[in-house]
Amino acid sequence: MTDYDVLRVFCGPHGDHGNELAVVREGSDVPDRDERQALAAKLGFSETVFVDDPERGVIDIYTPTTRLPFAGHPCVGTAWLLDVPELVTPAGVVGTRLDGEFTWIEARPEWAPPRTLRQYDSAAEVEELQVPPPGEWIYAWAWEDAAAGRVRARAFPGRNDGIDEDEATGAAALLLTAQLNRALNITQGKGSQILTAPQPDGLIEVGGRVRLT
Numbered sequence: 001m002t003d004y005d006v007l008r009v010f011c012g013p014h015g016d017h018g019n020e021l022a023v024v025r026e027g028s029d030v031p032d033r034d035e036r037q038a039l040a041a042k043l044g045f046s047e048t049v050f051v052d053d054p055e056r057g058v059i060d061i062y063t064p065t066t067r068l069p070f071a072g073h074p075c076v077g078t079a080w081l082l083d084v085p086e087l088v089t090p091a092g093v094v095g096t097r098l099d100g101e102f103t104w105i106e107a108r109p110e111w112a113p114p115r116t117l118r119q120y121d122s123a124a125e126v127e128e129l130q131v132p133p134p135g136e137w138i139y140a141w142a143w144e145d146a147a148a149g150r151v152r153a154r155a156f157p158g159r160n161d162g163i164d165e166d167e168a169t170g171a172a173a174l175l176l177t178a179q180l181n182r183a184l185n186i187t188q189g190k191g192s193q194i195l196t197a198p199q200p201d202g203l204i205e206v207g208g209r210v211r212l213t
Contacts, residue, residue, distance in 0.1 A: 002029050002039060004048070009077040010168035010192040010208035017191040018211060019168035021077040022048040027060065033067065040064055046163045047074045057084040057096075064161040070094070070111040072170015072206050076103050080210035095203075104207035105170070106199060109178035112171035115139050117179060123152035134160035139172040144187070151176070153188040168192035170206045177204050 005025065008018030022043050027050035030036050040048040040062035047068070052058040059078055061068045068074075070091035079087060079096035080103040087094040087105070095106035120126050120142040129140055141153040153173075155166035166172075167189035177184050177196040186194040195207045 002026075004043070005081060006045075006213045007077040007081065008211045008213055009073040009080075010170070010188070010194050011211050012191040012193050012209075015209065015211055017167065017189065017193075018209070019073045019166060019189070019192060020045050020213070021074055023074075023078055023081055024048065024050045025054065025081075027052040036060065036062055037065075037067065041161075044162060046157070046166055047071055049074045049078050051078065051082070053088075054082055055084070057082060057087040059087055059089060061089065063157075063159065064163065065159055068113060070107060070113075070171065072105070072107070072112070072172075072174055073168055073208075075105045075107070076170055076206065076208055077210050079103050079105055081212075099207070101209050102195065102207040103210050104205050106203050106205050107174060108202060109175055109204060112175050113137070115172045115175050117141065117172070117176055126152050126154055129154060131164045132156055132158065134158045139169065139176065141176060141186075149182055149184050151184050151186045153186050155188065165189065168194055168208070170194065170208075174204045174206050177206075178202075 011018035041064040050060040091111035138156045144150040155169040173194045183197040197205045
């Protein structure tokens, strides 16, 4: 069996929650894309990362059913694990930095896969949502405190791959930040925390806590 690390990305203030991520540090152990896809499906995490060059930060990202050119929580988690200044993804070069307990990435909204951003009237309404039928990737959100930029969110990938709800979703947070054009403090899922901030030249920073399980 290929060795891999399991991280929790976008943990809450007390180090709990977060979205699990598998990272195969020796990507050369699984060089074939079909084999990588099969391993990602077997592991069953929302995403699995294969590191093809740890010094340059070259990575390859898979869900249980598809390959992604970019994804937020895999980049944040891998940036923390490798401690490199940037990651090289098929979508482009992702800037990274560590700042105290937070790990940050810098990426472009157009790199993120399409998401339906659906606003609700209250955080309570978001919390009461049932998992929708498969077919549409929905990021449900509402203001908890608009003045403070605090958001309550839940994410439903809709891929019918065993991941009914994503505990924390960096790409969707990136898209929401670009749409609102302001810094956000997002509580997602059962208690994960995602911080975001627009940057010059259309870039968005996405940050969170990472823990090794």
